[in-house]
Amino acid sequence: MASDTTVKDDKSSMFEPISADNEDTGLTEVQSLCVNCEEQGTTKFLFIKIPFYKEIVISSFHCPNCLESNNEVQSAGSIQEKGVIITCKVKNRSDLNRQVVRADSATITIPELQFEIPPASQKGTLSTIEGILQRAIDGLKQEQPIRKSLHPDVFEKIEVFIAKLETLRTTDEEFTLVVDDPSGNSFVENPFAPKEDPAMSFSYYKRSIDQNKTLGLAADDAETEPEKPEIDLPTAGGGLDLKNEVVSFETTCSSCDKPNTTNMKVVKIPHFKEVIIMATNCDNCGKRSNEVKSGTGFEPKGRKITLKVTDPKDLTRDVLKSETCSVEIPELEMVTGGNAISGKFTTVEGLLEDLKTMMIETNPFISGDSVTNDKLSKFVERLGKCIKATVPFTLILDDPNSNSFIQNLYSPEPDPNLSQLDYERTYEQNEELGLNDMKTENYS
Template identity: 50%
Template sequence: MSGITTESVRGVGSLFRDLDADDEESQTTQMESMCMNCHENGTTRLLLSRIPFFREVILSSFHCDHCHWSDTEVQSAGRIQDQGVRYSVRVASRRDLDREVVRSDSAAVRIPELDFEVPAFTQKGSLSTVEGLLDRAVAALEQDQAARRDACPDVAARIEQFVARLRRLKAAQDPFTLVVEDVSGNSFVENPAAPQRDDAMTSMRDEVLVFPTNCPECNAPASTRMKLVQIPHFKEVVIMATNCDACGHRTNEVKSGGATEPLGTRITLRVTCAADVSRDVLKSETCRVLIPELEFELGMAMLGGKFTTLEGLLADVRDVVAAKNPFLCGDSGGAATTADRAAKLRRFAEQLDLIAAGGMVVHVVLDDPAGNSYVQNVYAPDPDPEMTVEKYERSHEQNEELGLNDMKTEGYEEERGEEEPSE
């Protein structure tokens, strides 16, 4: 069962479906398997399901008709994530107790108020609720209590007191904090207010916000997804992506999650091989891109904000300059007056391809007066010998372009008091 992944069934869109209580039988797969309790044959049921705002999971349930032993388990249908995740939920009402929780076997569950923890890899993965997690903890603690009362009455008494505190939490009598931490990144706590923000929950791998919009191409209803991402050794950025199912149009944009920096930033990278074009690049919407060897400059208004690799940025530049240029297509492409220009643009596109392949040594400059652009330092935290980062004072013209000359961020109360007429 562990070999079933989303990668192995790519292209089969109907394999993972939303849960449907009226069509449960058609969604499950049944097979005979040996009972690990009595070694007779039992029945295992598999359900491939999609959890909203999370990902696909595999639910398995086993039952033996001979010894009546049963077991359930949940596994992620995807790979181990690039980052772990930690959910912290403030549970203060019955609604919070009903939150669904996907807990993989690598997840640890903690209740700080009780100094209580279920360590990772001590239980199988489960799909439950917050109340279900408390029930499972109570059942585990109450197991073998009869034997403890005879052998260690003091220990049994302390466990009974602790179980009583857990029951108070289950009855929503005392608010508490539930922490689910998973190094594999495959655990999940439901947000009942989705797609809006959940004020009672924080996540180190922040949730993706989804809000309705219209496609800029065909005006059909579409969805835009937005997420706050921390770039190592830089700052937080907001990544937004829109995908239209009607016409297939896709677009993405990146905006800085912070304020305009006091100084502008000029990043110069010497590209010497194919490994350099694999560096991560954040180009804000206020950033210019220059390649001095090609006498090329891309203005700040072009391409918008992007978080990609240098190779991806060069590909976008190539599309803007060559592939989508009106001088290279239609009647304009064959006009005598534009033939020389079209040839130059084609040669420029070939040079960009050569740079992307590591066959041409050039300098790529990202000049951002707002200071919100970034190129990955592969030697971090040590200095990068192939890259220089300069900070500079913005000119009056640059401040004017950024709208900073007329921006006022202090002294409102004083001005308001002066403008109010006296009685």
């Protein structure tokens, strides 16, 4: 099997940024056997950088003899720390044009039809919601002539189901598309980015041992989840004092499932509360992560903190953002959910840099020439001006659990640029925090 071009020397030069202006696409062609007619065809490989995937390989096969053709998308990037479930409400035909990056480990379901596309049935694709429906229809139609002659009753049932899929594809009938990807490398386009998409939600989860086996992150003979050691945290009444110590304990890496060490320290934030900072660095795969947890329980009310950034010194303010806290910048019409950026203790500038990184590296549709991509590129440019403090802006942290904090530069006096508002949580917010079903009195 000969290649018509020379593969580039290293991985960084092999993968080109996805762009309409990029002419050096790193296209590689190889001669390959057609499985349909067993003649020689051509497979073309395109090595592309999509920020969310880091890198992907797009392959396209074409046979000039029987005109057989197919294409495939494979991730060449790392598996994400957690799996993701993306739920998209398709309300009209324009939603069918949303682009979808589907990893080959992802399962797609349409609950209204009790329809599921398992990961083994289709390979990774870069398509649209309409394209996914059309591909499913084509797959069901493929064996219909055989079913008609051998199993007429099954043929009729599948014909009815195909008609339902066609209705979703060609009308404004509403339905729900759910993408469940243990690798975390699937994505559905947000046409309103950088604003929040009211029709789409994300939830993240820790992979099971079986899912890690499927992704090649755990040995085939692994049977149970590794036990996590219990850590005694400091209490107001006494016990072990960890406030001036860094505690290390053994954990397993979320990416490669190898043993590593997590360092933990309890930090008291002046005029706020205690927090627990945990940092992990995997020597095996190089994965680094850090987390900030509240050292106290659930607060009775939520809190919204508003900072008017008018001076470069405002960028140096300490910021604690919890996992439940959303971030909003009204001037940029930007809102992110709590899970978009993990809990962390940083500065205003550091938080903005993380937002910029999230927009560039975790959104596969920021590059290219579509309207959405243009909006996101302009947003990142405007965000860059905020990071340099060349324009005033407002930073809002909305935390239903009131575990987030922005430093008061005038403490203990009131800060003219900083305000906070405590509010009663909604039922939905309590549900997300798991408080509606929590019983703390009169239980046995």
